[in-house]
Structures are given as structure tokens and as C-alpha cells.
Amino acid sequence: MAGYGKGAGRVPTGFAAETFISESSFREGHRALEPGANGKKRKRENKGDLSVVSGAGAYKGPWARYEEERPDAASDEEFGSDEEVEIVYEEDELEDNPTAPTKKLAGTDYADTEAASETSEFVGSQQYDYQGRTYMHVPNDLDIKLTGERDDIKNFHPKKLIHTYKYHTKSITQVRFFPGSGHLLLSASADSKIALWDTYHQRELLRTFSGHTKSVNDIDFNPSGTQFVSASYDRYMKLWDTETGKCLNKFTSGKTPHVVRINPSSPHEFLAGMADKKILQYDTRSGEMVQEYDHHLGPVNTITFCDEDRRFVTTSDDKSLRAWEYGIPVPIKFIAEPYMFSMVRSSPHPSGKYIAFQSSDNQITVYSSTDKFRQNRKKSYRGHNVAGYAPDVAISPDGQLISSGDSGGYVCFWDWKTCKMYHKIQASDAPVLAVQWHPRETSKVITGDLNGVLKYWD
Known part of the structure; x- marks a missing residue:
């Protein structure tokens, strides 16, 4: 010693x-x-x-x-x-002097973002048609049937640009076609605005929705399209009326929502994936939070309903995938492999058997959405570049084509079965972040880029 x-x-x-x-x-x-x-x-x-x-x-x-x-x-x-x-x-x-001086914010302090008053403006050429119907009415005067069953229409990848929509001043974060008919298009942007566009006829801007004070992250229609919910970095989720533009309800937990999804089977409820690792379930009728799913270890990026909306799958920055029974806050499946990257966007396959995820390692991976929730190792779509962005991934209505945005300004198309890339279109000189297929057309696709420009392809 x-x-x-x-x-x-x-x-x-x-x-x-x-x-x-x-x-x-x-x-x-x-x-x-x-x-x-x-x-x-x-x-x-x-x-x-x-x-x-x-x-x-x-x-x-x-x-x-x-x-x-x-x-x-x-x-x-x-x-x-x-x-x-x-x-x-x-x-x-x-x-x-009992009134204390107002506290000045330091450079790194954030002001508490109060909910702004919501406004909506109709900016289209005419609000009602000769029968007094608004834009909610599905047009019948087209050479394509927008109502009823979608017949076995085969999808093809688009080749040319047919229209450019301009209103937003910052990046497009999400686009959604009107459920079923696709005669309207909803876009959300980092300029805190939401816009509703006409897909047919004049293809004009119909209505603007203002009320968020920061970038809008996500939007989602209810199954009938009469309402939609929006999520923003101002920590609020808002329920809007598509026809009147009225804000029907506001929800906040004090944390930032990253993704919102309305349950198609019970449209009065929606899920929100939050920055504080939780998934919150809200009832739009009471305005109350009814369930909390708290198992992820990082901000939640995607929520995808499956199994006839009885279950849903979530992914997070913790590089894991979890499957849940709707309403039960305990995961039924947890997948976290060492080779996995965080999955930032998702899209369910029309067959209901698979979910495609945009993985941060420049590939699209596929998981089964039935009992096993296993990764389908044969299906991996590569050739595009994600590079720090979160481009959307979308599957064509017939389930045969899969498409994705790209940080180099491309929109890429692959064959679902063979995983071979058909082709890529130079859609912008800025990263393409939003991609959606028209639910009724054979080859129409909308893309939104980092500059706030929406492009419609056929």
C-alpha cells in the first residue's frame, strides 16, 4: 500500500x-x-x-x-x-411600486405563441353556381366520373406539366386531395397558411385559411372531406370547416405536433404525433384528449392506420416502429433493428396489406400491416436522395406505382412489384417535399417544393 x-x-x-x-x-x-x-x-x-x-x-x-x-x-x-x-x-x-417591470426576452427565449384569431377568405371567381351550390359539390360536367366506385383504372406515371399553382411564399409541407373525388386540393405551407384549390375547370385558388402563427406541419381530411385538421409549430392543432373556412375547435398540449391523422372509421377522433415523444388522441366533439400513447423515445414522425382502422403504426426519431391497438396505450409490436434509420413519412398500400416508409438512408422500405408487422426485405426502393429532408411517399390508387420526392428537385416513380425505377421528372430546382396521386385519374400527380410552388402533372 x-x-x-x-x-x-x-x-x-x-x-x-x-x-x-x-x-x-x-x-x-x-x-x-x-x-x-x-x-x-x-x-x-x-x-x-x-x-x-x-x-x-x-x-x-x-x-x-x-x-x-x-x-x-x-x-x-x-x-x-x-x-x-x-x-x-x-x-x-x-x-x-407594486407593478413589476415587464420581463424582456433574452435572445434565446421564445415568446409564448398564443393562438391567433382564425380567418378564412374566399378568393375564387364565384362562390355559388347557378343552382346555389358551393365548391363542395362534385362536378358532373367532366369526362371522368368522380363519384361512385372507382373501377379498375390502371395508373401510369405522368410525363408532362399541365398546371402550376402559386400562392404560398414558403415551403409546401403537405398536400391532400379531397377524399373520393379529388376535385379539390388542400395545401399546407411553412408560411403558416393553408390553401384550397380547384383541381378542374379554372384550377384557381378558392379559399385561404389563416390562423396559425408558425409553419403548418400537416393536414388531414375527414373521410367525407367536410372538415380537416391542421397541425403547426405554434403548438396548436385546429379543426376547420372546408366549406365555410370556420375554425371549429382548437387543441394544444403545449408541445409541437408533427403529424395528425383523423381516424377514418370514427371521424370525430384524431391522433397527433408530438415532439415530446407522445401520441395523443383527441375527441373533436368535446375538445378533450381521450388517450395518450407514450412509449416512443423520440419525436413521432408518422401515424398510419391499418387493419380497417382498428390498429395504427407509428415511427419516430428513435429509429423504431411500433404498432398499437386503437385506444389501448400499450404497443402490440415493437421493431428496432441496428440497421434501421428513422422513417419520416409513410403511405398505406391500397390493398391494406403493406405500409411504405420513407427511410432517412435514401430508400423506401415496406412493412406488412397485418398481424406480423414484419419488414418485407424484398421491397426496397432506391435511387432517390432524401438528404436531411422529409419528402413524402405516395402509392398510386391501383397500388402498382410508388412515388417519392427528392432533395435534388426530382419526383421519382418505381414499379411496386419489381422495385425498378421507371423514371424521374425534374419537377423543381428546389427539393420536392410533397407528392400525392389523384384518387380518380390515371396518371395525375401533384408535387410541392421548398419554394412553395405546386405543380400538377399528367
Whole structure:
């Protein structure tokens, strides 16, 4: 055992070695450390009563502060004997002036984002047709049937640009076709606005929805298309009426929602994947949160309903995939492999058997959405570049083509069965983030890019 050396002394944490220091240096250092004026030791405040938790006389214990220096404690040398010195204490000042000064925000502080008042404006050429119907009415005067059963229409990849929609000033974050008919198009953007467009006839901007104060992350229609829910970085989720533009309800947990999905089987409920790792279930009729799913270890990126909406699958920045029974806050399946990357966007296959995920390692992976929830190793779609963005992934209505945006401004198309890339279109000079197939047409696709431009392809 090693010796302690000359003059070493034992202390509870080990030993203290002796140091050689001159008497004068020691006294000088000691004096500098000693609190209080004139070398007098400062008194501490009263320790307080152990039974009192807060308020006057609360227990401070060893954390009691030193009593303030009063002017009489200071020496005459310091202030000069003839001059009167007035010292104002903070407590005295607050008593005279009860309104405390407004707290200024430091550079890194965020202002609390209050919900802005919601406004909506109809900007189309005419609000009602000759029969008094609004744009909600599905048009019958087209060479394509937009209602009823979708027959066995085969899909093809688009080849040419047929229209460009411009209104947004910042990146497009999500686009949605009107459920079933696709005669309307809803777009959300980082400029905090949501816009409703006409897909046929004049292809004009019909209505704008304002009310979020920061970038809108996601939007989702209810199955009938009469309402939609939006999620934004201002920490609010809002339920809107598609026809009137009225905001019907607001929801917030104080955290940022990343993704929202209305349950197609019970349209009065929706799920929100949050930045604080939780998935929250809200009832739009009461405005209350009815369930909380809290098992992920990172912000939630995708929510996909499957198994006739009795279950749903979620992915997160924690690079895992979890499957849940709707309404039960315990995962029924948890997949986290070492080779997995975080999956940022998802799309269910029309057959209901698979879900395609945009993986952050520049590929689209496929998982089965039935009992096993296994990865389909044979299906991997590569050749596009994601590079830090989260481009959408979309499957054609017949299930034979899969498409994705690309950080180089392309929109890419693959064959579902063979996983071979058909072709890619240079859709923009900025990253393409939003891609959706028209639910009724054979080859119409909408894309949205980082500059806020929507392009319609055929």
C-alpha cells in the first residue's frame, strides 16, 4: 500500500497531502476569502421553520442567504463621514411600486405563441353556381366520373406539366386531395397558411385559411372531406370547416405536433404525433384528449392506420416502429433493428396489406400491416436522395406505382412489384417535399417544393 507522504492527513474522502505555504501568503488569501466588510463575518438569514414549505418563514436550511449589508455596517472610510448615502433595496422599491417591470426576452427565449384569431377568405371567381351550390359539390360536367366506385383504372406515371399553382411564399409541407373525388386540393405551407384549390375547370385558388402563427406541419381530411385538421409549430392543432373556412375547435398540449391523422372509421377522433415523444388522441366533439400513447423515445414522425382502422403504426426519431391497438396505450409490436434509420413519412398500400416508409438512408422500405408487422426485405426502393429532408411517399390508387420526392428537385416513380425505377421528372430546382396521386385519374400527380410552388402533372 502506497504511503501518504510526510505530514499527510486522513480526511473522509481519502487523504490530504501537505503543502508548503508562507505565513503571509496564507493570511492574505484567508482575508480575501472572508465574507463581510472590515473582515467581519457576515451573518446568515434565519434558517426558517422546517414545517413551512413556502412564503414568509419558510425553511431555508443551509441554503439561507447572507443578510444584506446595511449602511451602518460599512465603515466611515468607505463612504466618507460627511456625505449621506442612500441605499435603495429591491424589496423597498417593489413595495412602493407594486407593478413589476415587464420581463424582456433574452435572445434565446421564445415568446409564448398564443393562438391567433382564425380567418378564412374566399378568393375564387364565384362562390355559388347557378343552382346555389358551393365548391363542395362534385362536378358532373367532366369526362371522368368522380363519384361512385372507382373501377379498375390502371395508373401510369405522368410525363408532362399541365398546371402550376402559386400562392404560398414558403415551403409546401403537405398536400391532400379531397377524399373520393379529388376535385379539390388542400395545401399546407411553412408560411403558416393553408390553401384550397380547384383541381378542374379554372384550377384557381378558392379559399385561404389563416390562423396559425408558425409553419403548418400537416393536414388531414375527414373521410367525407367536410372538415380537416391542421397541425403547426405554434403548438396548436385546429379543426376547420372546408366549406365555410370556420375554425371549429382548437387543441394544444403545449408541445409541437408533427403529424395528425383523423381516424377514418370514427371521424370525430384524431391522433397527433408530438415532439415530446407522445401520441395523443383527441375527441373533436368535446375538445378533450381521450388517450395518450407514450412509449416512443423520440419525436413521432408518422401515424398510419391499418387493419380497417382498428390498429395504427407509428415511427419516430428513435429509429423504431411500433404498432398499437386503437385506444389501448400499450404497443402490440415493437421493431428496432441496428440497421434501421428513422422513417419520416409513410403511405398505406391500397390493398391494406403493406405500409411504405420513407427511410432517412435514401430508400423506401415496406412493412406488412397485418398481424406480423414484419419488414418485407424484398421491397426496397432506391435511387432517390432524401438528404436531411422529409419528402413524402405516395402509392398510386391501383397500388402498382410508388412515388417519392427528392432533395435534388426530382419526383421519382418505381414499379411496386419489381422495385425498378421507371423514371424521374425534374419537377423543381428546389427539393420536392410533397407528392400525392389523384384518387380518380390515371396518371395525375401533384408535387410541392421548398419554394412553395405546386405543380400538377399528367
